[in-house]
């Protein structure tokens with residue numbers, strides 16, 4: 001028997017709502033509709049799902065998808081051990097059995113065969129065929145499938161197919177507006193709101209460079225890193241260079257532009 005408690009979110013995660021997403025998610029969950037959360041990296045998608053799992057008091061199983069991930073990694077496989085072969089459920093199977101919210105983070109990264117296995121779980125069938133085991137699982141009534149993806153990264157090769165997209169309801173996330181983002185940094189790290197506002201200004205300046213030398217702007221996650229370092233006593237300029245600039249660009253001109261914006265702010 002799987003211990004469901006280990007998958008529960010026991011402590012309320014801090015989540016600052018940006019609109020009516022909490023009520024809408026609750027409505028989707030009530031009808032057990034599959035949910036897709038779109039948005040740039042580090043804008044609060046995973047935090048939102050974690051918060052909803054806590055609020056609904058349901059277990060949450062998160063899978064970080066990558067390009068080497070196959071359907072077996074999700075569904076399960078036979079393992080060989082001293083006593084012979086033994087079936088081991090994958091995370092999707094576990095979630096379907098115990099009635100968890102299964103969150104497939106960055107699902108387009110995974111190989112195409114993985115999207116095929118989620119299809120029967122996302123319509124009226126709510127089933128998961130374990131072909132290799134010859135078993136058909138009926139999903140637990142509490143089971144819900146959630147996927148995230150970053151539309152900015154999608155190449156034509158890697159986009160989700162319409163036949164997959166049209167099985168989900170969708171939320172479009174973006175970085176919060178300046179006042180809200182400053183509040184998130186302050187609440188998340190305990191750093192004063194004035195300094196948080198300055199960090200957000202730098203973040204917003206960098207986001208304007210998206211498409212002009214930057215693939216992606218500075219995420220809320222990186223702003224939280226910078227605020228954490230400053231809160232822990234690191235010099236503000238050094239913290240910003242380290243957390244906001246060095247990770248996101250290898251281009252000397254862009255780096256200098258951002259470093260200059262930091263010098264102006266602090």
Ligand code: ADP
Pocket residue numbers: 014015016017018039040041042043044045046047048184188220221224
């Ligand atoms: P992703 O969109 O990549 O899943 P995360 O949910 O991991 O991003 O968010 C990255 C970090 O940003 C979180 O760990 C949290 O510190 C912060 N964050 C972003 N948005 C919010 C929000 N609305 N409320 C609280 N924290 C947030």
